[in-house]
Amino acid sequence: MTLCVAAGLGGSVQVAVMGRFGDRIGTVEALAFATVVQVIVTFLALVLVRQSLSGYSAGLHQPPWMWIGGLMGAVIVFSVTFAAPRIGAAATIGIMIAGQFVMGAAIDKFGLFGLDRIALHWPRLLGLALLAAGAGLSLKK
Numbered sequence: 001m002t003l004c005v006a007a008g009l010g011g012s013v014q015v016a017v018m019g020r021f022g023d024r025i026g027t028v029e030a031l032a033f034a035t036v037v038q039v040i041v042t043f044l045a046l047v048l049v050r051q052s053l054s055g056y057s058a059g060l061h062q063p064p065w066m067w068i069g070g071l072m073g074a075v076i077v078f079s080v081t082f083a084a085p086r087i088g089a090a091a092t093i094g095i096m097i098a099g100q101f102v103m104g105a106a107i108d109k110f111g112l113f114g115l116d117r118i119a120l121h122w123p124r125l126l127g128l129a130l131l132a133a134g135a136g137l138s139l140k141k
Helices: 002-025 027-050 054-060 064-087 089-110 122-137
Strands: none
Touching: 002 027, 002 064, 002 089, 027 054, 027 064, 064 089, 089 122
């Protein structure tokens, strides 16, 4: 749970910083630069923690559909870089979270990507509806 809270806090900082960065150098340029920084940091982490680069080989030997995570990372960073200066950090984050909850609920309901199925009962559906309403309201200035 602590890592999830840290990711949420970091994600909010990322939205604000990438929005400004994209305004200064361009959305695609900011995405490319941030990706290079991420590659360097994660390369170093892999070497320091595992003392090996075998994780790259292991990843290449997995089904290609599992590489979607990397693609989704790029979509997320591009989207926040583009959206934040236009609609603000709170609206960007609110809409992203609403989208994440809806997709998460679909993944749970249908057991997508090999995860266990988790039913959608009315409290979860109500939570999704309230979250969507909150995301919509966050667009009001």
